Amino acid sequence: MKQQDVDQLLVTQVQKGDKRAFDLLVLKYQSRIIALTNRFVKDRMEAEDVAQDAFVRAYRALVNFRGESSFYTWLYRIAVNTAKNYLVAKGRRPPMLDFDAEEAEQLFQQQGLTEHATPEGELVRVQVQQQLNRAMEGLSDGLKQAIILREVDGLCYEEIAEVMGTPIGTVRSRIYRARETIARQLEEESDYAKTAL
């Protein structure tokens, strides 16, 4: 299943009246959207306000979302329009960032282009990547193989089950345990870093 399908699953729940599903979408996309609006307004605090406004507009408009484009592409457009409107309202001129949303998403996925590819953002990314790599190395072979097949190779659970010769339930459990192990290790490293400071 693609990420678009996961989003559509959550969007459907929102359209059924469950606001909690929208919260998961916010948590999932907030960093990208804040980074995007930051490119327009050039101020972190303002960027967050504009991003918040974009999410609220998206929520209001979700009633008309038909799934013809991916949720992120649709959200991206709303965020760009919100940021532009914000700048116009403030008497500031929007920057020339008018590339197509689908194109932006493709670039995002294929080249790892991030709206927060700033030097400090890149530094954080490299640090987290290194931490992740260390955490992955510490996993048992079964867990490591399962999480790599899923997150790096992008296989679905059924395909992973075939490759590993295990039931789907085992795949699901191993991926979960791998994520938990990684999350705990990163939390510990984070705590250690705080203590060291």
Add this chain to the structure above:
Amino acid sequence: MQKQPFDEQLSALVDGELSAEAVVALLAEIEHKPELRTRWLQYQNHYSVQKGEGTPPPRVDAMTFADRVAGSIETEPTVLSPGSRIQVSDTGLESEQQPVVTVKRRWSWVPLAAAASLAVFSFLLLQPQWQENSSFTQQQVAISTEWVEVDGHWVERWINPQQRDHAYLLRHDEHARHRAALVSTAPQASADEAVPVEKHIVGWRLGWLPEGFREVETLQHQIPVMGGVVTHRVLSNGEAVFSVFIERTAEKGVSERQMSGSEQPVNLYSHSLLGHRITVLGEVPADVVKAVALSVEVVSG
């Protein structure tokens, strides 16, 4: 005890490997366990890094931002899918067995109708007339038992042994009768035997709805007279609206009523199921509220 399965479900949702039904139950669980939101964020961030999509920008408090957005949309009207509006049939359903709803309403009335249902529901609880056509006990009964699914069978048992013993002392002459219905909390199996799999009630599903109807909102109410939380599910086909209330109670029985006063009579059907009272009411036919109430099923996990 249930933390791990829900965490695992969260992981499966990240990968899009969770059914829509399980998503509903998971969303309900997230509301009670904020740590699941944090885990979702962590899983997403790690997944993004693995895919080369970056990480959250520095200095953004991710949970705070999401909380702000959630606070902003809290006051927004609930999103309703337009798809459901075109499912409405003016003539209702032509099913031979299923009740048909032909009451006229508009979507804009839904929140008002839901509020009215709650008002009626709360009002009824305060009325002596509640006992009319009702076998529910009148006085509040303390909740001292819970229903647990053990190896596929639902059993009622004391919440803790102290309460069980206390009840025994107070009503020792009834003890034998109760004992037959209760399962001891003491371990039944020896070390060599398989430990029975216990499941608890994690949610409720509506087993049947009249065609064209869908759930448009789920609310939680704290009704003082009840002393507990009532789950209120609002269902509509865009024209007619009715409500399903689910509350934990020690009361048992069945109630069936019709109240007039507005354009359409309000029908109510209430019955008990696994330590909960299921009440369906609205300006829809009596056979509809009854069929919906009897179709409510427990979700265990």
